[in-house]
Amino acid sequence: MQRRITRRRFSTGMVAAGAAAFASKASMGALGANDRVRLGFIGLGNRGDQLLTAFQAHKDAQFVALCDVYSPYIDFARKKVGGDPFTTKDYRHVLDRKDVDAVVIATPDHWHALQFIHACAAGKDVYVEKPVSLTIGEGRRMVEAAQRYERITQAGIQRRSAPICQRMVELIQSGAIGKVTVCRCYHLENESPMGIGSPADSEPPPELDWDMWLGPAPKVPYNENRCLYKFRWFGAYSGGQLTNMGTHYLDMIQWALGQDAPTGVVALGGRYAVDDNRDIPDTLEVVWEYPGGTLATFSQYNANRAPADAKGSELEFRGTEGTMYYRGGRIEIVPEVVRTEPRPALNPLDRRAVSRRAAATRPAGEALVESGRVSEADHARNFLDCIKSRKPCICPVETGHRSTSATLLGSIALQRKRYIAWDAQAERVTNDPEANALLNYAYRQPWKLG
Ligand SMILES: NC(=O)c1ccc[n+]([C@@H]2O[C@H](COP(=O)([O-])OP(=O)(O)OC[C@H]3O[C@@H](n4cnc5c(N)ncnc54)[C@H](O)[C@@H]3O)[C@@H](O)[C@H]2O)c1
Incomplete structure (x- = not known):
């Protein structure tokens, strides 16, 4: 019908x-x-x-x-x-x-x-x-x-829509790296010392309808940093790199874990080094906890860009049997070496203990490297x-809402400077009534959400 x-x-x-x-x-x-x-x-x-x-x-x-x-x-x-x-x-x-x-x-x-x-x-x-x-x-x-x-x-x-990312998820879900206990993702860029600069407020360019650009956001004087492309450094229009790149990464994490929401989140960060007129952090750590026992972290280091690990990955899944690294359409599994018997005591009187310890291990899983394209088309x-x-x-x-929500909860935890417990069914914070006020914001008149 x-x-x-x-x-x-x-x-x-x-x-x-x-x-x-x-x-x-x-x-x-x-x-x-x-x-x-x-x-x-x-x-x-x-x-x-x-x-x-x-x-x-x-x-x-x-x-x-x-x-x-x-x-x-x-x-x-x-x-x-x-x-x-x-x-x-x-x-x-x-x-x-x-x-x-x-x-x-x-x-x-x-x-x-x-x-x-x-x-x-x-x-x-x-x-x-x-x-x-x-x-x-x-x-x-x-x-x-x-x-x-x-x-x-x-x-x-x-x-x-990228087959290489679908493959990554299939491998993780089929147990190729065992139980995943930690997922880490990064946004690394050294923007110090001047970042996006601090231009003065000015008249908007005549070709731009500034009021319509602002829409439901608070009325403020035009500043070129607030507008084209650079709006992502201002909290009135964006959640910064946490929601910008973080939504991509948290989506891959939730997808691979078969989860659509964390149970809790903490975050710390601030403007520690970059001197410009942004109002979002240049340095940030967010940690989410997922049902079934997995932590996810987002590290935003925008005053330092050294690779976060030997693989220089954007995203990594740490499992009991191996680690899956992802970067720009390339996946790599580095297998773990796992114990076949419980860890022995380190006995200084027994010099053979070290070699016995090494014998009681086995390599887990297969190494793997594959690449593919990620295409908007x-x-x-x-x-x-x-x-x-x-x-x-x-x-x-x-799906986009659930992945976006995880990052927005990180933002809320940062603003509240406390642990946020999340009821994903009700979409409410359960341990901090003031945090629930951050689930919405007052639109500038005459804009209304419906
Ligand atoms: N999927 C991805 O990989 C990806 C990559 C880059 C950007 N994005 C997203 O795309 C969005 C835009 O980012 P961008 O980098 O293109 O920013 P941008 O500033 O370059 O482009 C946004 C455009 O929207 C216009 N605009 C603003 N208000 C409007 C309105 N009321 N009606 C019509 N047009 C209006 C602006 O004038 C501007 O040209 C953001 O949400 C960003 O997160 C996604």
């Missing part, structure tokens, strides 16, 4: 219920394998441009509408896709169009929830970049909107296929 999708009309941030039943061909599952999917792009900066390239790899992607609040990026994107796409600085005009089947959202994190929810309500399928939201409360509302409006959604966590392909089949994408918004 085909379902009717209720279309809603938009006023500023307020979705007024519209009576008209709406369904694009894609929504109705009426697109054939060779039909083109009509796309609207919202956010055409660094990532938006990469995603245009990713979708251009597929002949069935049609670029119907382009939106950004910074007009030079619209002009650049228009030339890149060719033809005569509709262009606008207001994403609601994209959502109003009947000739748009799906939207690709690559705006700063503080915009994801509103644009995603409005797109779902308008009957569009949605590809949304990671981290999927700025708060855990927003992420849950996004999941609910996708369910309510029966949308096909893809979170922009492209490693899910594969992730885009999966989204286009699922729009046509109406089957769930490989990384639907719920």
Whole structure:
């Protein structure tokens, strides 16, 4: 049975219920394998441009509408896709169009929830970049909107579509490195001493709609560091590298462990060395605990970039039988040497004890090195296929929400400077009522979450 999708009309941030039943061909599952999917792009900066390239790899992607609040990026994107796409600085005009089947959202994190929810309500399928939201409360509302409006959604966590990452997960889940007790991931970059600098506030460039860039975030004077690309160093728009790169890594960790949430988290860090106008840490350690007995850590060292281990890995899984290292599409297993009998006492009177100890061990598992590509184009392909089949994408918004939530809990633990116990079912902190206040934030008027 085909379902009717209720279309809603938009006023500023307020979705007024519209009576008209709406369904694009894609929504109705009426697109054939060779039909083109009509796309609207919202956010055409660094990532938006990469995603245009990713979708251009597929002949069935049609670029119907382009939106950004910074007009030079619209002009650049228009030339890149060719033809005569509709262009606008207001994403609601994209959502109003009947000739748009799906939207690709690559705006700063503080915009994801509103644009995603409005797109779902308008009957569009949605590809949304990671981290999927700025708060855990927003992420849950996004999941609910996708369910309510029966949308096909893809979170922009492209490693899910990479065969080498799928292989990594299969190996870990099949026991290739035994029981995994520790997963570690890193963001290493030496940004000292000046980081992103400290430019003075100024008038926004005339090509930029600064108020629309800020959207639900607090009204502040324009500062070039707060805006294009560098917004990720400011907590009002992003969770810093913890949510930026951390969402990719925590997603791989939760995926490999077969878990979708930690039970608790602690974090420490701050601005220790870099002198600029950022308000997120340059140095950070976060530790999560997962059911079944696994710790995960995220180490953000942005005042030092020496490799964290001999393999220079981004991510490592430490198991009882071996360690799996991951870096840039390359996986490596280094087997452990495990005991075959309990550890003997170190007896200084018995000089043969050392050699006997060595004999009571065996090498565990097989060494392995494999490489493969991680491609946005594969992730885009999966989204286009699922729009046509109406089957769930490989990384639907719920998965993106759960991976994003783990990183956001790290942020909450850092702000609260205490251990945070997490009830993943209820999505509530159970040991600190004040931490629950950080699951949402007050939007600047007139923007409302729905
Ligand atoms: N999956 C990945 O590997 C990956 C890589 C890079 C970035 N990202 C994500 O992509 C998102 C964008 O990051 P970026 O590096 O491209 O930043 P960016 O600043 O280069 O691009 C964001 C664009 O959104 C535009 N924008 C802001 N408000 C808007 C609005 N209301 N309507 C339309 N456009 C608006 C900005 O003008 C800008 O051009 C972030 O969430 C980031 O985490 C993901």
